[in-house]
Amino acid sequence: MSLLSVRNVHKHFGGLHALRGVSLDLEEGETVAIIGPNGAGKTTLFNLISCEDSPDEGEIWLDGRRIDGLPPHLAAARGLARTFQNGRVFGNLTVLENVLLGAHTRLRGLTDPGTRPAGAVFSALREIVLGIVQPRRFRELEAELTAEALEILSIFGDRLIPRFHQPAYSLSYANRRRTELARALALRPRVLLLDEPTAGMNPTETDEMTEVILKLQRQGQSMLLIEHKLEMVMAVAHRVVALDAGEVLVSGPPEQVRSDPRLIEAYVGKTADTAPAGAAAAGGTRFGASAALTAEV
Amino acid sequence: MLDQWINGLVIGNLYMLTAIGITQIYGVAGVVNFAHGSIYMFGAYIGWMAIAWWGWPLFPAIALVLAGSALLGLLLERVAVRPFARQGSTILLLTTIAAGLILDNAAQVIWGPQTQALRNPLPHWHFQLGNSTVTLLDLFILACGVGTALLLHLFLYRSRAGWAVRATAQDREAALQMGIDAGRVSRLSFALAGAFAGLSGLLVGLYFSNIYPTMGASATLKGTTAALLGGLGNVPGAILGAYVLGIVEAFSVEWLGSSYRNLVAVVLLIAVLLFKPRGLLAPRRALNPEPTAGTFIPHGRPLRFPRWAAPAAVAAAFVLPLALANPYPLQVLSIGWAFALMAVSLNLISGTTGQISLGHAGFVTLGAYASAIFTSRLDLPFSASLVISPVIAAAIGVLLCYPALRLRGQYLAIATLGLGEAISLIALNWDAVTLGPLGISNIQPPKLFGYELVSPAAQYLLAFVILLAGVWIVHRLSRSHLGRALRAVREDEVAARAFGVGLSRYKSIAFGVSAFLAALAGVLLAHSYSYIAPDTFTFALSIQVLTMIILGGRDNIAGAVLGAVLLIALPESIRFLGEYRFILYGLLLIFMLRFRPCGLLNART
Numbered sequence: 074m075s076l077l078s079v080r081n082v083h084k085h086f087g088g089l090h091a092l093r094g095v096s097l098d099l100e101e102g103e104t105v106a107i108i109g110p111n112g113a114g115k116t117t118l119f120n121l122i123s124c125e126d127s128p129d130e131g132e133i134w135l136d137g138r139r140i141d142g143l144p145p146h147l148a149a150a151r152g153l154a155r156t157f158q159n160g161r162v163f164g165n166l167t168v169l170e171n172v173l174l175g176a177h178t179r180l181r182g183l184t185d186p187g188t189r190p191a192g193a194v195f196s197a198l199r200e201i202v203l204g205i206v207q208p209r210r211f212r213e214l215e216a217e218l219t220a221e222a223l224e225i226l227s228i229f230g231d232r233l234i235p236r237f238h239q240p241a242y243s244l245s246y247a248n249r250r251r252t253e254l255a256r257a258l259a260l261r262p263r264v265l266l267l268d269e270p271t272a273g274m275n276p277t278e279t280d281e282m283t284e285v286i287l288k289l290q291r292q293g294q295s296m297l298l299i300e301h302k303l304e305m306v307m308a309v310a311h312r313v314v315a316l317d318a319g320e321v322l323v324s325g326p327p328e329q330v331r332s333d334p335r336l337i338e339a340y341v342g343k344t345a346d347t348a349p350a351g352a353a354a355a356g357g358t359r360f361g362a363s364a365a366l367t368a369e370v
Numbered sequence: 371m372l373d374q375w376i377n378g379l380v381i382g383n384l385y386m387l388t389a390i391g392i393t394q395i396y397g398v399a400g401v402v403n404f405a406h407g408s409i410y411m412f413g414a415y416i417g418w419m420a421i422a423w424w425g426w427p428l429f430p431a432i433a434l435v436l437a438g439s440a441l442l443g444l445l446l447e448r449v450a451v452r453p454f455a456r457q458g459s460t461i462l463l464l465t466t467i468a469a470g471l472i473l474d475n476a477a478q479v480i481w482g483p484q485t486q487a488l489r490n491p492l493p494h495w496h497f498q499l500g501n502s503t504v505t506l507l508d509l510f511i512l513a514c515g516v517g518t519a520l521l522l523h524l525f526l527y528r529s530r531a532g533w534a535v536r537a538t539a540q541d542r543e544a545a546l547q548m549g550i551d552a553g554r555v556s557r558l559s560f561a562l563a564g565a566f567a568g569l570s571g572l573l574v575g576l577y578f579s580n581i582y583p584t585m586g587a588s589a590t591l592k593g594t595t596a597a598l599l600g601g602l603g604n605v606p607g608a609i610l611g612a613y614v615l616g617i618v619e620a621f622s623v624e625w626l627g628s629s630y631r632n633l634v635a636v637v638l639l640i641a642v643l644l645f646k647p648r649g650l651l652a653p654r655r656a657l658n659p660e661p662t663a664g665t666f667i668p669h670g671r672p673l674r675f676p677r678w679a680a681p682a683a684v685a686a687a688f689v690l691p692l693a694l695a696n697p698y699p700l701q702v703l704s705i706g707w708a709f710a711l712m713a714v715s716l717n718l719i720s721g722t723t724g725q726i727s728l729g730h731a732g733f734v735t736l737g738a739y740a741s742a743i744f745t746s747r748l749d750l751p752f753s754a755s756l757v758i759s760p761v762i763a764a765a766i767g768v769l770l771c772y773p774a775l776r777l778r779g780q781y782l783a784i785a786t787l788g789l790g791e792a793i794s795l796i797a798l799n800w801d802a803v804t805l806g807p808l809g810i811s812n813i814q815p816p817k818l819f820g821y822e823l824v825s826p827a828a829q830y831l832l833a834f835v836i837l838l839a840g841v842w843i844v845h846r847l848s849r850s851h852l853g854r855a856l857r858a859v860r861e862d863e864v865a866a867r868a869f870g871v872g873l874s875r876y877k878s879i880a881f882g883v884s885a886f887l888a889a890l891a892g893v894l895l896a897h898s899y900s901y902i903a904p905d906t907f908t909f910a911l912s913i914q915v916l917t918m919i920i921l922g923g924r925d926n927i928a929g930a931v932l933g934a935v936l937l938i939a940l941p942e943s944i945r946f947l948g949e950y951r952f953i954l955y956g957l958l959l960i961f962m963l964r965f966r967p968c969g970l971l972n973a974r975t
Binding site for chain 1: 860
């Protein structure tokens with residue numbers, strides 16, 4: 074069974090049928106990129122997988138357990154971590170605190186949500202008491218997590234380490250995105266969901282982020298990635314799923330998807346009618362479409 | 371039956387005049403205007419002066435009321451709204467509350483706190499409709515209400531200025547880009563809303579034949595309830611909501627008695643917030659839009675003090691009773707410590723977790739009543755009650771607040787206001803347990819280990835030790851992983867939730883610990899006052915405590931203590947300030963938010 078499995082999910086927003094029966098699978102250690110034009114339903118799909126929202130139809134399974142319909146904080150406890158399209162760091166927390174917050178679900182014996190009302194009340198009361206008393210094992214756990222957080226921050230070289238005591242709002246946009254990724258890594262996710270990790274970054278920063286993602290890949294991190302920059306998708310993805318108008322248009326290895334005429338059509342519209350020489354123009358169209366895909370950023 | 375319908379329609383008309391103003395201001399400025407009732411009250415007084423002092427006939431008096439309260443609306447916009455437009459809606463909520471506080475207390479200073487009779491100058495003509503009497507005043511109120519609604523409709527849908535108002539309410543940024551002068555639209559809306567509010571105040575005064583300086587509070591509550599029933603920002607909705615509220619009230623007064631009038635409104639307010647926060651007319655919710663990047667409001671970092679500063683301050687506070695011969699400062703300071711405990715506790719909700727609570731007095735009332743009942747009616751010793759009462763108060767407090775915790779920003783603030791009111795209204799109406807409006811008197815003085823703590827020095831030390839315990843608890847929590855999680859909730863609820871911070875759980879934790887400490891302060895005060903009634907701890911106290919933490923600095927424990935001591939000690943030590951105390955609080959709140967929003971003990975970053 075796949076690590077993450079999305080089965081035939083549908084989602085409506087009022088009259089808009091945002092997802093129409095999307096299925097996809099993610100294997101252990103795999104990186105799958107989701108591409109598609111604006112409005113294709115990529116972020117909606119992410120919101121469903123991270124349980125920010127629940128599907129109207131269909132199922133989502135993580136590690137052999139069904140997760141759709143769970144509240145998002147429980148999905149996090151099952152090992153889902155995400156970054157957000159526009160970057161959502163905690164502005165008035167320091168970089169280090171942001172990353173430590175990412176490890177919130179790993180504070181074992183402290184933050185267990187508890188089941189049923191009585192269990193939840195009991196575990197919340199225990200969390201308060203332990204928060205006040207702070208027994209030694211929790212101080213040690215906190216120290217371990219802090220060391221680990223610094224280690225995570227160091228994957229971005231000296232971008233974040235010198236700033237780890239600064240509030241996140243004082244960071245540059247790219248550094249906020251890096252902080253977000255570090256926060257997600259601190260959860261030790263089973264599946265990492267990256268929503269346009271390089272949006273708004275310049276070419277150098279994009280290359281750096283690509284390197285980081287490749288490094289995570291080598292460490293065996295399973296990732297689902299929304300990305301517009303085709304070059305980056307080509308560099309990191311094992312498989313690509315192209316969405317259009319709420320449906321899976323094509324999926325497969327990056328090279329194959331990239332040259333699929335249906336995808337080109339989805340991005341730039343039908344060209345056959347207007348193109349003066351149909352067959353001869355095919356190569357040119359493909360080139361043009363790729364350019365359009367990269368240029369969209 | 372018919373009587374209640376007529377009554378409900380007339381009252382509904384009166385509520386409508388405030389509700390359309392509140393909803394319009396919400397549309398344009400994005401804030402529930404808590405000074406609205408104060409303008410309404412001023413309108414009533416202006417009309418009263420014209421009729422009773424100067425002997426004007428009704429129509430010129432109404433014209434004067436319309437002009438005067440429109441001006442007041444403009445003044446409010448200039449002083450309490452425009453300078454804060456960029457600081458977010460919760461700050462605006464605070465500044466309008468402050469403006470209301472100033473106006474209400476200014477009215478007490480100008481016209482005196484007593485109720486004034488307002489004679490109806492209309493001829494006393496009436497007719498029978500079935501079994502009920504309809505007076506000319508009833509018809510006049512109906513005409514005013516319907517006429518205003520029609521005029522407003524014509525204005526909004528048939529004039530260019532009204533078009534601009536609607537556009538600005540729908541999307542301020544886009545309206546600005548289309549060349550609409552949003553400042554003008556905002557002024558126009560405040561002037562109109564002010565005029566309606568003033569007219570409504572005068573009509574209510576005529577209807578009940580009396581006016582008093584605090585009459586605005588219930589108008590704000592009723593107007594807000596009606597506006598929420600219709601969906602904030604929706605003018606036709608507010609009209610519908612006002613009639614619903616008026617008719618429901620008229621029937622419940624008939625069935626339950628007039629002391630339930632306000633409780634019914636509060637229950638309706640809380641119910642609509644919980645079940646239909648977007649109003650009766652709204653469709654089902656859509657997903658919240660993602661915020662755009664980079665909209666952070668810097669909080670300021672706590673000022674650094676030398677390591678010896680805190681122990682030195684504590685030591686100084688301990689030896690103070692030895693150094694002072696006069697007991698009066700000690701009495702003032704022991705009240706100050708109790709308020710500091712409230713401020714420290716509210717700071718956990720508002721400073722650390724970022725939720726505005728306007729119902730903190732409710733927790734204090736719960737603790738005070740619990741202890742008064744345990745010690746005087748169940749003969750529990752003070753020492754036991756000191757532990758049990760806050761626990762019970764916190765449990766009740768969290769249970770009451772829990773359903774409201776999923777609301778955000780102003781909606782949560784209004785819900786907590788409603789819950790705070792509900793707690794004191796329950797204390798008022800549940801005679802069997804609370805002795806109703808009489809209150810509980812002869813509460814025993816604090817007694818620990820066989821010693822009655824009656825001397826000012828003993829009470830001072832008791833209050834200080836309890837404050838220290840509270841500060842220690844909050845300090846430890848704030849430094850632990852819990853502090854981090856609560857701040858994450860303050861900064862971004864969606865991101866916090868996505869990382870395992872369940873919002874209900876952590877907000878409940880903040881409210882629970884906070885309610886516990888506030889109730890502890892309530893226990894202290896009940897035993898030191900030896901008397902408690904439903905109106906001992908009111909909405910004004912909630913605002914007072916909120917002012918303390920804004921003064922000291924949000925999310926800053928030392929700041930909360932300093933703010934409390936300053937706000938309690940200053941009016942006591944400077945005699946002439948006593949009478950103007952609440953005006954001072956209001957001015958201070960506006961002044962701090964304008965010029966030093968990070969507070970005294972936080973550094974700007």
